[in-house]
Amino acid sequence: MKVLVVDDAPFILKAIRDILEAYGNEVFEAVNGEEALSVFQEARPDVVLMDILMPKLDGVGATRKIMEIDSQAKVIVVTAVGKHGLEKDCMAAGARDFIVKPFKTKDLLKAINSLGENNR
Amino acid sequence: MRAYQQDIIEAIPSTIIVVDRGMEILYSNRNYYVKSGKKEREVIGERLSRVFAPILMERTRIDDKIRDVLSTGIPFDGAQLRYPGGFFFFYKIYPLKEAGGAVNKAVIFMEDITELTRLEEELRDSYIKLENANAELKENDVIKSEFISTASHELRTPLTVMNSYLEMFEDGLLGELNEVQKEKLQVMRSQTDHMIRLVEDMLDTSRLESRRFKIQRRELQVEEIARTAIEDLSRLAGLREHTMSLTAVEGLPRVKGDEQRIKQVFSNLLTNAIKYTPNKGSIDVKIEDLGGTISVVISDTGVGIAKKDQEKIFEKFFTGGGSSLTRDAGRMGLGLAIAKGIVEAHGGRIWVESEVGKGSTFHFTIPHD
Numbered sequence: 001m002k003v004l005v006v007d008d009a010p011f012i013l014k015a016i017r018d019i020l021e022a023y024g025n026e027v028f029e030a031v032n033g034e035e036a037l038s039v040f041q042e043a044r045p046d047v048v049l050m051d052i053l054m055p056k057l058d059g060v061g062a063t064r065k066i067m068e069i070d071s072q073a074k075v076i077v078v079t080a081v082g083k084h085g086l087e088k089d090c091m092a093a094g095a096r097d098f099i100v101k102p103f104k105t106k107d108l109l110k111a112i113n114s115l116g117e118n119n120r
Numbered sequence: 121m122r123a124y125q126q127d128i129i130e131a132i133p134s135t136i137i138v139v140d141r142g143m144e145i146l147y148s149n150r151n152y153y154v155k156s157g158k159k160e161r162e163v164i165g166e167r168l169s170r171v172f173a174p175i176l177m178e179r180t181r182i183d184d185k186i187r188d189v190l191s192t193g194i195p196f197d198g199a200q201l202r203y204p205g206g207f208f209f210f211y212k213i214y215p216l217k218e219a220g221g222a223v224n225k226a227v228i229f230m231e232d233i234t235e236l237t238r239l240e241e242e243l244r245d246s247y248i249k250l251e252n253a254n255a256e257l258k259e260n261d262v263i264k265s266e267f268i269s270t271a272s273h274e275l276r277t278p279l280t281v282m283n284s285y286l287e288m289f290e291d292g293l294l295g296e297l298n299e300v301q302k303e304k305l306q307v308m309r310s311q312t313d314h315m316i317r318l319v320e321d322m323l324d325t326s327r328l329e330s331r332r333f334k335i336q337r338r339e340l341q342v343e344e345i346a347r348t349a350i351e352d353l354s355r356l357a358g359l360r361e362h363t364m365s366l367t368a369v370e371g372l373p374r375v376k377g378d379e380q381r382i383k384q385v386f387s388n389l390l391t392n393a394i395k396y397t398p399n400k401g402s403i404d405v406k407i408e409d410l411g412g413t414i415s416v417v418i419s420d421t422g423v424g425i426a427k428k429d430q431e432k433i434f435e436k437f438f439t440g441g442g443s444s445l446t447r448d449a450g451r452m453g454l455g456l457a458i459a460k461g462i463v464e465a466h467g468g469r470i471w472v473e474s475e476v477g478k479g480s481t482f483h484f485t486i487p488h489d
Contacts, residue, residue, distance in 0.1 A: 009277050009281075011277070011281045012280060014281075015280065015281045018285070018288065022288060080273045080274075080276035080280070101279075102279045102280040102282075102283040102284075104283075105284060105287040105288075105291070
């Protein structure tokens with residue numbers, strides 16, 4: 001599966017890449033919301049893992065823009081912010097799932113696979 | 121006897137002046153001479169308006185007031201007078217009744233309240249200072265809450281990375297591990313989990329404080345939650361050879377609440393009970409319906425909590441420093457504060473009954489329809 005990971009923390013990108021690759025996925029990276037849009041345009045991933053607090057364009061805004069590019073896009077928010085109401089905002093922007101860091105690998109994989117399968 | 125009474129009047133630290141209908145001064149006690157610096161011959165038999173400073177007469181309109189008192193027989197209850205030079209006086213006027221009940225004289229009482237006023241002002245100043253300090257404290261509290269919130273968010277990123285690689289090791293994705301490596305990995309796992317829980321607790325606390333704490337309201341069975349919480353902690357209790365029991369009345373009504381959060385209350389209370397009970401103790405959970413409320417009682421045979429600490433244990437960051445509870449390195453003193461926040465968010469109450477050396481009994485209630 002093609003997964004785009006969007007996060008401004010380099011070690012998070014690396015860790016998620018290592019996990020996802022270990023399970024046979026192809027990984028693309030972006031370090032902010034703006035970059036996420038251009039990488040999404042080019043790579044057309046099956047699933048996007050989206051951080052929220054990022055420079056330039058935050059995760060909610062980036063999710064909204066991605067949904068404009070492709071209304072079928074599968075965005076999973078993966079965030080350290082547990083703020084009340086954020087989940088609702090993300091879902092309203094078009095996200096399909098909401099995962100709080102630190103996550104369990106199996107929860108992340110489950111979310112990716114269930115969305116990815118629906119895609120095919 | 122009369123001389124004795126006269127002495128008392130002379131000794132009173134207030135001014136007493138008696139005037140007649142013609143506003144002529146008939147008597148003045150010693151205090152007035154001391155205060156005013158006037159001689160008796162300058163005062164007695166003189167008109168009040170010639171004795172009192174014009175500014176005083178003007179500001180008090182005391183002659184009008186005396187006339188009122190004399191004509192009505194009703195005392196003038198008093199007013200404050202500010203005198204040049206920062207002096208404050210309080211004065212009252214009483215009618216002096218004669219044998220037949222006729223009123224032809226009035227008594228003026230004047231008290232120097234300069235010192236009292238100064239104290240009052242000081243008190244007001246202190247009050248304002250206190251209010252400011254309080255506002256500052258509240259602001260500090262907000263800053264502290266924000267700090268806790270930011271810190272716990274910031275800690276989540278490295279924790280996520282650590283946790284992810286630990287999982288990769290555990291899942292064998294990074295090669296086979298020998299027994300020693302596996303054993304050390306387990307230690308890292310339990311410590312990482314512990315750190316994740318601490319960060320969660322910190323975040324919960326800041327949420328509770330900023331009232332951003334929201335609970336879900338779904339139908340749930342308290343007894344089932346208690347059972348899973350007990351199961352989750354059975355290994356920990358086993359290490360200390362405690363026996364844990366659950367007694368629940370049949371057919372308990374369901375409540376509307378947040379399953380995860382109520383489980384957290386059970387976990388926090390049970391973890392404390394396990395920790396603060398010497399080995400081979402017993403921990404009993406009893407659930408019943410009090411009609412309108414589900415009552416949960418968790419009792420242990422532990423070290424107990426001193427009376428003076430029984431309220432404080434529900435405050436955040438209370439770890440029993442210098443109290444009946446020993447400082448436990450693994451805790452930040454948030455568990456009970458969070459439990460209280462959760463119970464109260466459900467409209468319930470939480471409290472403890474305890475005797476040092478005998479054990480503690482925690483009670484909490486969750487209302488139902």
